[in-house]
Amino acid sequence: MKMKQWFRLLALLLVAALFAAACGDDDGGSTAVDADGVAAADETADDTDMADDSDMDDSDMDDDSDMDDSDMDDDTDTADDSDMDDDTDTADDSDMDDDTDTADDSDMDDDGAAAELVPGPGFDGSTINVGVISDLSGPASIIGNPLTAGGQVYYDYINSQGGVAGRYLIETVERDHQYNPATAVQIYNEAKDDVVMFGQLLGTPITNAVLESLKEDGLVAAPASLDAFWVREQNLLPIGGPYQIQAINGFDWWINEGGGNADQVYCSFIQDDPYGDAGQEGLEFAADNLGFTVSEVARYVSGDTDFSAQVQQLQDAGCEVVFLVTLPSVTGTALGTAAASEFAPQWIGTSPTWINAFAQIEQLAPYLQEYFVVVGEGSTWGDESVPGMATMVERLEEFAPDQDPDYYFTFGYLQAHAVVQVLEAAVANGDLSREGIIAAMNGLGSVSFEGLGGDYFYGTPDERIPSTENTIFMVNPEVPNGVEAVTTGYRAPFASDFVFE
Numbered sequence: 001m002k003m004k005q006w007f008r009l010l011a012l013l014l015v016a017a018l019f020a021a022a023c024g025d026d027d028g029g030s031t032a033v034d035a036d037g038v039a040a041a042d043e044t045a046d047d048t049d050m051a052d053d054s055d056m057d058d059s060d061m062d063d064d065s066d067m068d069d070s071d072m073d074d075d076t077d078t079a080d081d082s083d084m085d086d087d088t089d090t091a092d093d094s095d096m097d098d099d100t101d102t103a104d105d106s107d108m109d110d111d112g113a114a115a116e117l118v119p120g121p122g123f124d125g126s127t128i129n130v131g132v133i134s135d136l137s138g139p140a141s142i143i144g145n146p147l148t149a150g151g152q153v154y155y156d157y158i159n160s161q162g163g164v165a166g167r168y169l170i171e172t173v174e175r176d177h178q179y180n181p182a183t184a185v186q187i188y189n190e191a192k193d194d195v196v197m198f199g200q201l202l203g204t205p206i207t208n209a210v211l212e213s214l215k216e217d218g219l220v221a222a223p224a225s226l227d228a229f230w231v232r233e234q235n236l237l238p239i240g241g242p243y244q245i246q247a248i249n250g251f252d253w254w255i256n257e258g259g260g261n262a263d264q265v266y267c268s269f270i271q272d273d274p275y276g277d278a279g280q281e282g283l284e285f286a287a288d289n290l291g292f293t294v295s296e297v298a299r300y301v302s303g304d305t306d307f308s309a310q311v312q313q314l315q316d317a318g319c320e321v322v323f324l325v326t327l328p329s330v331t332g333t334a335l336g337t338a339a340a341s342e343f344a345p346q347w348i349g350t351s352p353t354w355i356n357a358f359a360q361i362e363q364l365a366p367y368l369q370e371y372f373v374v375v376g377e378g379s380t381w382g383d384e385s386v387p388g389m390a391t392m393v394e395r396l397e398e399f400a401p402d403q404d405p406d407y408y409f410t411f412g413y414l415q416a417h418a419v420v421q422v423l424e425a426a427v428a429n430g431d432l433s434r435e436g437i438i439a440a441m442n443g444l445g446s447v448s449f450e451g452l453g454g455d456y457f458y459g460t461p462d463e464r465i466p467s468t469e470n471t472i473f474m475v476n477p478e479v480p481n482g483v484e485a486v487t488t489g490y491r492a493p494f495a496s497d498f499v500f501e
Contacts, residue, residue, distance in 0.1 A: 117168075122196035123432045128164060128423060130155070131173045131195035133188060133210070134202040134224070138178030139329075142355065143408050144202050147224055148174065149400055150412025151200055151419075156399040158420055165427045170420075172199070181209035192217055196426075197237075197437050199419040200224055200412065204275050211235070218434040220422070220441060222415045226351070227278050231500040232461045237441060239418050240377055240411075240453050241467040243275070243350050245495055247282025247323060248289075249470040250348045250375035252492035255290050258373070258472075260321060260346065267296040267319035267345075269310055269334065271326055279325030279350055282498070289494045295319065300330065307334040308341075315343045324349040332358060339367050351376035356406065359475055359482025368475040375470050377453045379488050381405040381480040386488075388450030405480035414453045421447055451488075468495040 122129040132151065135144035155170045163169040173195050177184035184206045188198075192213075198221035201207050207223040207230070214221055214235040221237065223230050228242035241249075254260040268283055270276030276299065287294050296317035298310035311334060314322055322345045324331065331353045338344070344367070354374045359365055379386045382393065382405070392413055396403055403409060425440035426432050444458035454467020469491040473483035 117427065117430060117432050120196075120433050121193050123168075126167075127169050127171050128432065129171050129173050129195045130419060130423075131175070131191050131198035131221075132200045133175050133177055133184055133191070133198060133206065133221075134200055135179040136174065136176040138176070138180070140179040140203065142328075143224075144176075144179075146403065146406040146408040147200065147202060147412035147415075149403050150406075150409035150414075151416040152412075153395050153399045153403075153409075154413050154416035154420070157395045160399075164420065164423045168423075168427065170423070177202070177206055179203060179206070181205050184209050185213065188213060192219060195219075196432055196434075197419065197422070198222065200415055205273070207236070208274070218438070220434075220437050222419055224411065224415065225275075227274060228281075228466075228498075228500050229274070229278075231464050231466050234438065234461050237418055237422065237458075238466065239414055239449070239456055241470055242282075242500070243278040243325070244282030244285065244498055245466070245468050246350050246375040246470055247279055248286045248492050248495050248498060249468075249490050250373070250472065251283065251286040251290060251292075251323070252494075253375075253472050253487060253490050254321065254346070254348060254373075255292070257487065262290055262292040264292070264320040265295050265318050266292050266321050266323075267298070267314050267317060268294060268323040268325065269298045269300075269314060270323070271330070272299040272301045275352075276325045279323065283323050285498055286492070289492075289497075300326075304330070305333065307337050310334070311337045311341055311343060314338075314345070315341060319345050321346045321348065324353050326350075326353050328353065328355040328358075335367070335372070336364070339364070344371050347372045349374045351407070354407070354473075354483060356404075356482045359477040365475065365477050369477075372475055374473040374475075374483055376407065376473055376483075377467070377469075377471055378407075378410060379451065379471060379485045380483075383485070386451035388452040391450075392452065407481055407483075410452055414449050417449065418447060418456070454489075464500075466500065468498075 117123065117125070119125045122131075132148055134148050135141050136148065138144075152172060155172060158164065159169050173191055175187035175191050177187060179202075184201075184203075188210050191198075197219060198214075201210060201221040202224040204223075204225040204227055207221070207225055207227075210221070211233065218235075220235055223236055223238055226238070226240050226242050226246070228244045230236045230238040231242065251266075255262060266283075266287065268280055270280055280297065283294060296314060296319055298313045300307060300310055307330065315338075324334075324347050326334065326349070331349065335347065349372065351374060354376075358368060379389065382389065384390045392410065396409070421444055422437060422441045423432075425444060426436045429436060429440055429443075431439065441458055442460050446455055446457045448455050454469045456467055457463070457465035469489050471485045472487040472490055474486050475482060476484040
């Protein structure tokens with residue numbers, strides 16, 4: 001078979017495999033791997049950025065691969081002075097693996113007994129309701145299901161240890177937006193009076209659609225998306241390094257450690273929306289600092305299914321390195337088209353570009369192993385040198401034994417960890433009201449994600465410091481997620497110079 005015919009067959013097989021992945025089990029078990037990705041069936045939906053994000057972002061996740069995670073459950077996390085700055089009681093970072101944390105003395109009455117918190121929206125005096133607005137049955141369910149499963153495992157663990165502060169169980173209130181912003185607004189309004197906060201809000205377009213309502217209602221939500229815009233939003237609880245940082249670290253790694261140089265022809269292939277713009281902003285910042293020029297930008301819009309024009313545009317421009325800011329439905333089709341055209345630049349993808357299924361397509365894996373890297377967070381699944389990995393895997397095996405390794409699971413797990421830190425601090429402060437949740441979040445200080453993601457400093461919006469480090473993943477079909485970390489904790493020398501507005 002001639003090479004071009006072989007590549008065309010590869011592209012067709014890829015599309016078929018992605019369709020099968022998108023139509024898989026609703027529990028998100030076997031195919032998702034990034035904090036912002038989506039399966040091939042997403043071709044008719046709004047494909048704007050999800051978080052996977054990797055990480056997972058996406059993936060912001062995406063993925064990603066990133067960064068990803070997608071896509072974890074509770075323990076009896078409680079405040080511990082070792083994780084507090086001088087003025088604020090916050091939950092101890094050790095609650096990712098410590099079941100004995102307890103609320104601090106600010107939650108005690110004069111007799112030393114725990115003070116009763118005042119019931120309010122989402123809290124009946126004994127149970128804390130946390131909202132989840134995700135895609136559980138639509139085109140992005142390949143992310144939403146494992147993402148939600150990750151959060152649930154973390155909450156289940158917390159509940160097994162007695163709940164928040166050892167006494168308040170967490171219950172999730174799940175709603176399915178099917179990756180439709182209008183639906184998301186509707187179900188937000190239905191659920192908002194039943195929760196103390198939203199522990200997951202999947203997707204950049206979804207977060208944008210709901211954000212003004214969050215502000216009006218004084219509610220906090222954790223976006224499963226890695227846009228830098230979230231850093232300064234008072235009503236959002238972001239985690240992870242934004243897409244701009246993924247671009248900065250990815251290209252610094254490529255030029256200084258990955259075998260590239262500033263004289264190559266650099267291009268990008270991006271989604272024509274805020275997700276793509278975020279990645280492009282990071283790429284331009286990297287170019288200014290590393291001395292290369294972005295020669296060509298190919299864009300696509302949500303709903304596109306044919307990317308032959310964009311691939312031809314990049315090929316005609318002589319692109320040697322292409323930054324990919326897409327979702328998995330686009331990644332698979334675009335790279336299949338590139339392979340069929342015998343176009344083989346170095347692809348560097350954000351975390352949401354990846355899903356596990358890619359590594360399992362025998363005809364595609366060699367192309368990906370040779371020409372594709374993903375920028376995300378964390379490490380190779382099962383790497384017990386990462387402090388939080390063994391704990392997460394142990395909890396998964398106990399509370400969700402049928403859940404396969406998945407980047408989005410990890411992202412959801414980490415989101416739940418951040419949520420529990422806020423709830424522990426609010427309980428310690430004696431206030432689970434909406435105002436109390438915001439005050440607790442603003443007083444958290446530095447929160448560790450134990451190597452599964454970068455540390456994040458939470459203060460008032462202007463004080464926040466997101467993670468500025470990433471992991472570089474290469475494709476390896478032999479590892480559970482299909483991607484293996486080749487460099488963890490990578491931070492470009494100029495990453496901290498990027499200004500979050």
